[in-house]
Amino acid sequence: MKKYVLLFTILSSVTSCSSKHLVYVQESSFGLNVSVGTEGVSKFSLGYDRDIFAIVPKKTDGQDAMSLLSVNKVVVKSLDDMSISEFVAGGAPAAKLAQDTEAVNKLRNKIYSSGGEK
Amino acid sequence: MNIKNYILLLSAILSSGCSINNKGFPLLYKEEIVEPSKNNLSKQVKFTSFGIHIDTRSGFIINFGYIKRKYIYPLVTSNDSDCSNILDSAHHKKIPSDADRTPIKIVTNQAGLSGEFSPTFSGVFIGYRTRNVFISEATNSFTFYQSNFTQLGEQTCALVTKSEEKT
Numbered sequence: 001m002k003k004y005v006l007l008f009t010i011l012s013s014v015t016s017c018s019s020k021h022l023v024y025v026q027e028s029s030f031g032l033n034v035s036v037g038t039e040g041v042s043k044f045s046l047g048y049d050r051d052i053f054a055i056v057p058k059k060t061d062g063q064d065a066m067s068l069l070s071v072n073k074v075v076v077k078s079l080d081d082m083s084i085s086e087f088v089a090g091g092a093p094a095a096k097l098a099q100d101t102e103a104v105n106k107l108r109n110k111i112y113s114s115g116g117e118k
Numbered sequence: 119m120n121i122k123n124y125i126l127l128l129s130a131i132l133s134s135g136c137s138i139n140n141k142g143f144p145l146l147y148k149e150e151i152v153e154p155s156k157n158n159l160s161k162q163v164k165f166t167s168f169g170i171h172i173d174t175r176s177g178f179i180i181n182f183g184y185i186k187r188k189y190i191y192p193l194v195t196s197n198d199s200d201c202s203n204i205l206d207s208a209h210h211k212k213i214p215s216d217a218d219r220t221p222i223k224i225v226t227n228q229a230g231l232s233g234e235f236s237p238t239f240s241g242v243f244i245g246y247r248t249r250n251v252f253i254s255e256a257t258n259s260f261t262f263y264q265s266n267f268t269q270l271g272e273q274t275c276a277l278v279t280k281s282e283e284k285t
Contacts, residue, residue: 023238024252031245037238055238057256066256075267083267088252091259092279093200107202111265 022066022090023055069094069104071111085111138172159201160222160276161191176236183230189221192260192276201261201275222262222276224251257281 033045037055056066072086087107089097097103166186173179229246238253254260259279266272 020256021238022254022256025239025249027247027249029243029245029247029249031243031247033241033243033245033247035234035239035241035243037240043241066254085265085267087202087261087263089200089202089261090254093259093261097200097202103202 067094164188181232185228190223192222192278201263
């Protein structure tokens, strides 16, 4: 058993190095889950679990993390039956949109009214 | 258990179904390019697999059981294009041949046992789960829009501007 734990630890440490990617995760599960994310974020769950998390790359002093703007509407009927309407912008488009209140309101209206339109 | 038994066990498992990097036996594996009914500015690939599925393209992932996964690849643009425009325009359809090789979104439904070792995530799971992963290089700009409300029809837009291509 010890050698399997050691193997898991080695694989985790090698592959879970710091990334240059922004990662946003939404997860629903039923069962047993053991995991390790970047920067040593560990998890153990048994039964039903729902997670929403983001992994943001490290920045040096004076740098900004990626700007992000998101508008979402989700209707969940079951674990694998969900209706989603979402808009996500990152980087320059997000910064530009965030300064335009009218554009953001327009986006919100479109996203939240989806499902009622034809 | 001696080596012969291990080989027999492995053969039994492999003969029940196996796919590697989204390639496998047709009866137990299916891959298709998805085309949304309405607006689409992305490339979407969906696959379904039963048995063993191994993926080595981004780390090492192994699944025993059922897995359904959809990859959404963005259209790479040279300027800061914005998906918000697609909300007002009807019938945008373009499946990019020059889509980015890195998916911007991965939707997974799976049941069974899985082990996953990737640059950003490592773990072991037993049970049923659904997972939506949104991923982007930190230096890139992007906009993403998706709606699958049935009354509206499915719409998808994924546009990425790579940092070195900005003007």
